[in-house]
Amino acid sequence: MIEFVNVVKEYPNGFRAVDNLSLQLPTGEITVLIGPSGCGKTTSMRMINRLIDTTRGEILIDGRSNYDMSVVELRRKIGYAIQQIGLFPHMTIFENVAIVPRLLKWQDSRIRKRVDELLELVGLNPDTYRDSYPRQLSGGQQQRVGVARALGADPPIMLMDEPFGAIDPITREILQDEFLQIQERVGKTIVFVTHDIDEAIKMGDRIAILRDGRLVQFDTPDTILSNPINRFVRDFVGTDRALKRLGLYRVSELMNTNPPRVFMSDNINKALEQIEKQGVLSAFVVDEETGVLKGWVDRENARKNTSLLDAMSESGHGDIAVRENATARDVLSAMVNRGFRVTPVVDSKGRLKGSITLAALQELNDMDNDYAPTLPPALDTEE
Amino acid sequence: MGSGLAAFAFFFLPLIELRPNRLASGIGFSLLELQGDYSYLVLFFLSLIPFAIAYRTDVGGRGWQLAILGNLMLVFSFILPERAGQLILTDAVTYLSDDVIINNPRILPSGGMFFGIFGGYMVLFGGLQDLRRADVARWGRLAIGWIGVLFIVFTFATGGLENYSFMVELRNNGERLQEVTIQHITFVSVSLLIGFFVGIGLGLWAARSERVAPLILYSVGIIQTVPSLALFGLLLAPLAVFGARLFSDIALQFIVFLVITIAYGALFSSIQNRVPSMARTPLVIIGALIAAIPLTLFVAVVVAFLYQIVLLRFTSDRFFDGNTLALLIFFAAFLVTLVRRFLPDEPVRTRILFRLNSGLIVFGVLFVVFLLFESARVYLGGNVNLDTLSLSDLGISGIGVAPALIALTLYSLLPLVRNTYAGLNNVDPAIIDSGRGMGMTPRQIFLKIELPLAFPIVMAGVRNAGVALVGIGTIAQIIGGGGLGVFILRGINDTSIDLILLGLIPAVFLALALDASLRFIEGVLVSPGIRQAEDA
Ligand SMILES: Nc1ncnc2c1ncn2[C@@H]1O[C@H](COP(=O)(O)OP(=O)(O)OP(=O)(O)O)[C@@H](O)[C@H]1O
Ligand SMILES: [Mg+2]
Numbered sequence: 058m059i060e061f062v063n064v065v066k067e068y069p070n071g072f073r074a075v076d077n078l079s080l081q082l083p084t085g086e087i088t089v090l091i092g093p094s095g096c097g098k099t100t101s102m103r104m105i106n107r108l109i110d111t112t113r114g115e116i117l118i119d120g121r122s123n124y125d126m127s128v129v130e131l132r133r134k135i136g137y138a139i140q141q142i143g144l145f146p147h148m149t150i151f152e153n154v155a156i157v158p159r160l161l162k163w164q165d166s167r168i169r170k171r172v173d174e175l176l177e178l179v180g181l182n183p184d185t186y187r188d189s190y191p192r193q194l195s196g197g198q199q200q201r202v203g204v205a206r207a208l209g210a211d212p213p214i215m216l217m218d219e220p221f222g223a224i225d226p227i228t229r230e231i232l233q234d235e236f237l238q239i240q241e242r243v244g245k246t247i248v249f250v251t252h253d254i255d256e257a258i259k260m261g262d263r264i265a266i267l268r269d270g271r272l273v274q275f276d277t278p279d280t281i282l283s284n285p286i287n288r289f290v291r292d293f294v295g296t297d298r299a300l301k302r303l304g305l306y307r308v309s310e311l312m313n314t315n316p317p318r319v320f321m322s323d324n325i326n327k328a329l330e331q332i333e334k335q336g337v338l339s340a341f342v343v344d345e346e347t348g349v350l351k352g353w354v355d356r357e358n359a360r361k362n363t364s365l366l367d368a369m370s371e372s373g374h375g376d377i378a379v380r381e382n383a384t385a386r387d388v389l390s391a392m393v394n395r396g397f398r399v400t401p402v403v404d405s406k407g408r409l410k411g412s413i414t415l416a417a418l419q420e421l422n423d424m425d426n427d428y429a430p431t432l433p434p435a436l437d438t439e440e
Numbered sequence: 441m442g443s444g445l446a447a448f449a450f451f452f453l454p455l456i457e458l459r460p461n462r463l464a465s466g467i468g469f470s471l472l473e474l475q476g477d478y479s480y481l482v483l484f485f486l487s488l489i490p491f492a493i494a495y496r497t498d499v500g501g502r503g504w505q506l507a508i509l510g511n512l513m514l515v516f517s518f519i520l521p522e523r524a525g526q527l528i529l530t531d532a533v534t535y536l537s538d539d540v541i542i543n544n545p546r547i548l549p550s551g552g553m554f555f556g557i558f559g560g561y562m563v564l565f566g567g568l569q570d571l572r573r574a575d576v577a578r579w580g581r582l583a584i585g586w587i588g589v590l591f592i593v594f595t596f597a598t599g600g601l602e603n604y605s606f607m608v609e610l611r612n613n614g615e616r617l618q619e620v621t622i623q624h625i626t627f628v629s630v631s632l633l634i635g636f637f638v639g640i641g642l643g644l645w646a647a648r649s650e651r652v653a654p655l656i657l658y659s660v661g662i663i664q665t666v667p668s669l670a671l672f673g674l675l676l677a678p679l680a681v682f683g684a685r686l687f688s689d690i691a692l693q694f695i696v697f698l699v700i701t702i703a704y705g706a707l708f709s710s711i712q713n714r715v716p717s718m719a720r721t722p723l724v725i726i727g728a729l730i731a732a733i734p735l736t737l738f739v740a741v742v743v744a745f746l747y748q749i750v751l752l753r754f755t756s757d758r759f760f761d762g763n764t765l766a767l768l769i770f771f772a773a774f775l776v777t778l779v780r781r782f783l784p785d786e787p788v789r790t791r792i793l794f795r796l797n798s799g800l801i802v803f804g805v806l807f808v809v810f811l812l813f814e815s816a817r818v819y820l821g822g823n824v825n826l827d828t829l830s831l832s833d834l835g836i837s838g839i840g841v842a843p844a845l846i847a848l849t850l851y852s853l854l855p856l857v858r859n860t861y862a863g864l865n866n867v868d869p870a871i872i873d874s875g876r877g878m879g880m881t882p883r884q885i886f887l888k889i890e891l892p893l894a895f896p897i898v899m900a901g902v903r904n905a906g907v908a909l910v911g912i913g914t915i916a917q918i919i920g921g922g923g924l925g926v927f928i929l930r931g932i933n934d935t936s937i938d939l940i941l942l943g944l945i946p947a948v949f950l951a952l953a954l955d956a957s958l959r960f961i962e963g964v965l966v967s968p969g970i971r972q973a974e975d976a
Pocket of ligand 1: 068069070072074093094095096097098099100101252
């Protein structure tokens with residue numbers, strides 16, 4: 058755990074960039090520092106590995122002050138990745154990733170294994186890229202190397218200052234997703250600075266919103282979206298926060314896992330029975346053998362026809378279904394596009410896993426409105 | 441175009457000139473006047489062929505033909521007239537009027553020949569461009585491009601051009617030429633070496649301290665604006681006085697001023713924060729002035745003395761045993777570096793090679809120090825008596841090499857300081873920041889990041905300085921410093937172009953060789969990751 062205790066930073070010119078910051082960043086989680094430009098995010102982050110000295114207050118890492126050990130030792134235990142990447146252009150990718158292990162005087166064989174492992178982790182083929190130089194790589198690839206380098210000696214803590222800030226939106230999405238997968242495996246304590254609220258919501262287990270060097274709200278993304286503490290936070294997260302919040306939920310958490318379902322070989326009465334029993338408008342038709350979604354049959358058609366195959370509207374699962382790892386926001390968008398009130402959910406092979414209704418999404422938004430957020434002391438006032 | 445020019449020149453301009461001696465003007469001979477042998481007309485026809493070739497459309501074939509033809513034109517323009525000249529020389533008396541003194545009669549290349557060479561070069565160049573367009577491999581183009589020149593050099597080396605006036609002078613002055621060339625090389629290398637350390641030191645200092653940076657950069661800039669002649673003059677008087685002093689006095693003064701400087705520095709840095717910012721700049725300037733005294737004393741003595749013993753080293757009879765060994769050691773170290781660069785990263789192997797490399801370098805340096813020490817002992821005659829040893833015994837006086845060396849060293853400073861400063865300042869702060877963030881110590885950041893990244897720019901500065909020094913060094917003779925300027929000045933006095941050439945051509949080759957070898961070193965040492973990125 059990283060703990061800020063009444064930390065103050067005053068620059069030599071008298072400017073107070075961080076003002077009495079107290080914050081606890083839980084182990085193994087991504088904590089995002091966010092706020093408008095100049096609010097002190099970078100300053101706060103850089104005080105952790107003492108690239109900037111604190112003026113007053115203390116930063117504790119697992120209960121020990123970060124001034125208790127030598128600065129070099131401290132930094133070698135903390136991964137560091139920045140927006141400008143800062144790869145060393147005169148060194149190969151291998152040498153770049155091997156920097157900290159070499160500083161720590163690891164065995165050569167261990168370093169080589171580690172570098173290959175890391176390059177694979179960030180999705181770069183070691184044999185192709187090991188001996189390349191940074192300028193031979195694209196911006197996105199360079200940032201991957203930057204992340205691999207920060208993970209070099211397997212530090213328990215990572216500091217990341219807008220690591221994906223200078224990368225085009227599409228690549229950024231990909232890198233974010235990949236990074237979340239990496240984090241699932243490595244479980245580091247990560248301090249992640251950004252000024253992009255969407256990125257914060259996506260990446261953060263917790264979000265600390267700063268303003269003029271002070272902490273305004275520190276909560277999970279869900280709470281910040283559902284219960285912004287004051288107008289500043291509300292404005293900061295934007296008017297579409299209900300929509301953004303949908304982005305936090307996976308379909309698999311919200312779906313009905315026992316949707317009305319009939320097999321291709323069943324007769325029409327079975328379908329009608331299912332529809333009546335669940336009180337819905339339609340049932341989904343799946344292949345008996347594979348469980349793959351084949352189409353649907355609605356009540357009208359089921360009554361008019363005598364055979365299931367005649368009554369059913371046939372359709373590929375790609376056209377009518379959503380994937381189970383999609384967000385609630387994706388589902389809403391799909392439903393609005395297709396004009397559905399209910400949508401089947403499938404897995405990556407197209408097998409029916411459940412269904413989700415528009416009503417369920419609405420319900421989600423009404424759910425937390427009476428939740429009272431925890432207010433940091435002295436900040437519970439609106440301006 | 442080129443061939444037209446050449447044909448025209450061959451036909452109308454005198455190809456060579458016959459001179460009775462170094463000073464008198466001569467008479468010209470054009471192609472048709474070359475008596476006895478009409479085979480020289482081949483030149484004329486040769487230069488017409490390109491017109492025919494130019495209409496071919498197959499680029500590759502045309503390129504080869506033009507290149508070969510260009511080479512032939514170059515070589516024949518150079519060599520055939522010399523053959524003809526030989527014939528003319530044998531009957532020199534018949535061509536010249538009676539009242540001139542014939543002393544080492546000589547053949548001078550004349551307008552026609554220069555145009556011929558120029559035309560040949562243009563044809564060759566056109567051919568090379570065609571070859572490039574036809575995607576002929578680089579080594580192939582290099583080979584065809586240089587073969588003619590190589591042939592000429594070969595002819596020259598085997599004494600095939602001995603009737604040209606330049607060669608006549610070379611024959612007469614061969615030994616002296618060797619001597620002044622060694623002097624010149626020593627000049628340039630000693631002042632470049634000292635300038636290297638002082639300049640890089642100052643550049644580092646400037647890059648590290650915002651406050652002294654303008655001071656340093658302005659000072660070395662101003663030095664560059666002083667004309668070299670004036671600088672020699674300025675150094676004349678003080679050095680003359682200086683040279684008369686006893687070494688022991690100077691050593692004492694050096695120590696006294698060093699102590700004062702250190703005391704001042706300590707005092708200044710302790711009260712620095714309490715000094716009003718207005719007074720800071722003057723205080724820094726005063727500090728710099730005080731520090732300049734021991735620095736100047738030190739550099740002056742070391743430079744002058746070093747020059748003497750290096751020169752002694754190179755001109756000693758036992759030149760080959762010691763020096764060659766030292767050179768061989770460094771060459772071996774360099775080879776190891778080269779091998780290491782191109783070996784795949786096999787840690788055990790590279791580590792062994794790394795050790796070997798460092799070992800060789802250390803050994804080489806020790807050996808060189810030993811050699812210099814040897815020479816110093818020889819120079820001082822073995823019986824040094826500190827009471828009577830004066831600075832002029834150490835090679836310092838108003839005229840001669842001391843002022844020349846000092847001036848050259850000063851001139852080398854600007855490119856070195858400026859490039860070191862720029863190189864270090866150009867390193868992307870984000871790169872240094874990530875180095876710090878990963879826990880590199882300041883020393884590691886300097887050695888592993890800043891230095892390698894600034895290296896190409898620093899090296900460009902060294903190259904600039906070196907090439908400039910070779911040129912400026914020719915002026916040193918004005919104050920009796922020696923070097924290749926010896927011939928050039930004499931040539932100017934005698935209005936003898938041959939003598940000027942005799943000084944000039946080695947100087948040009950020196951500059952080119954220096955540049956090429958520095959580039960080569962650079963090519964090996966600069967990481968491929970940043971190569972050609974900053975080729976300025
Ligand atoms: N060396 C310094 N001296 C004086 N003031 C500084 C210094 N560095 C930063 N500041 C000021 O401190 C404040 C916080 O800077 P910081 O870099 O932490 O902002 P940030 O939140 O990271 O902003 P951004 O999103 O633009 O990166 C800014 O107002 C900045 O001007
Ligand atoms: Mg910032």
